[in-house]
Amino acid sequence: MSDNKRIIIFDTTLRDGEQSPGASMTIFEKIQLAHQLQKLGVDIIEAGFPVISKGDFEAVNQIARQVKGPKICALARAKAQDIEAAAAALEPATNKRIHTFIATSDIHMKYKLKMTREQVVLQAVAAVKKAKTYVDDVEFSAEDAARSDPNFLFQVLEAVISAGATTVNIPDTVGYSTPLEFAQLIKSIKDNVPNIESAAISVHCHNDLGLASANSLAAVEAGAEQVECTVNGIGERSGNCALEEIVMALNTRSDVFGHKTRIDTKQLVPSSKMVESFTGINVQPNKAIVGRNAFAHEAGIHQHGVIANRGTYEIMRAEDVGFESNEFVLGKHSGRHAMKLWLSRNNIRLADDEVAALSESVKSLCDQKKRITDSDVFAILKETQQEAVAMAEPTHFMETRRW
């Protein structure tokens, strides 16, 4: 894979991810997660925002000391004190980046920062110059870029690149943009910022309208080189672009995007589980890629198809993202083919008419009970097929409805 075909994966689970209400992690957990992110193969770990607390400073500092491989990044407002804290926390890292930001939308400048456009440009440039005195690699983010006046955004980006920014990040801070619009914004930045070739273009999309991954992919198609994302898509409000979604979309549809990443996809599920356990934020079952139902089939027509050929209903392999296998669930929607498979996995032989009768009994039970277990099916079998069950040597006679 040539390098110009590789999208840089900038993981911000430890920074923006941790901003999810209730997701705070201990220093020990953050260090463990950073090691897991290294194993996952992310290019850059945004380890925290050192000025905000002693704990965040310490976590970034320990990660900078211990985690080798990915570049370690720390966030700083466009303020001297923040940049000094970021530089001090990152000091032990061999490969490091300071990420500084200021808002460029009229609503943020007027009401939040109470600054004029001219003041924002001056403060952005001063921040980048200050960060450059500590590190070569400086990222600048124009917060709320997607709602900023594009002409002002071009002016800010040109100024920060001239000041030494090596990456310019275009956040859709409030998840307002749409794929076509966001792609157009990236294209217009490439066309209107004269020195844009001197910096990498990054995107950072939020999920308020459920479009974070779609917007990030549209940006990649328009020429963005770095995607900022989080494991399980955690982050402010509805979260950030989910790392697993962007990576598997690029992998699975390389025919469309023509880009790859360095991610070891088999580490996606272990990373997801670690984030779930450290933050206490559970992944919804139907979450793309890492949700518990992402590779599970209950409907008979689908189960029949998958038994015949997994490609009928699976566009990715469960094993490739770190699950042990795909799964079948016996339920109200299951049919005879799945029933036969369940029986064979439990070493039970039945004639076709008996399989059909058992399927009917299972369906009837499902009309009364939301979830059925292996024990339920065995109970039905014991009533009707004592001989077959007696001969069976169940391989996993336990309370589970999946196999």
Ligand SMILES: CC(=O)SCCNC(=O)CCNC(=O)[C@H](O)C(C)(C)COP(=O)(O)OP(=O)(O)OC[C@H]1O[C@@H](n2cnc3c(N)ncnc32)[C@H](O)[C@@H]1OP(=O)(O)O
């Ligand atoms: C889009 C994002 O995700 S941005 C990152 C968000 N992350 C966080 O906020 C991390 C946690 N934050 C904190 O712990 C605190 O907010 C701190 C330490 C950063 C600041 O705390 P405080 O000094 O008490 O200020 P408070 O949070 O109330 O207000 C933010 C201040 O930062 C200023 N500010 C906000 N963004 C920027 C910026 N990019 N550059 C410079 N100043 C900024 C605001 O104007 C306000 O300044 P003021 O105190 O002069 O009015």
Ligand SMILES: CC(C)C(=O)C(=O)O
């Ligand atoms: C600091 C920036 C990149 C951010 O988190 C946002 O705009 O959402």
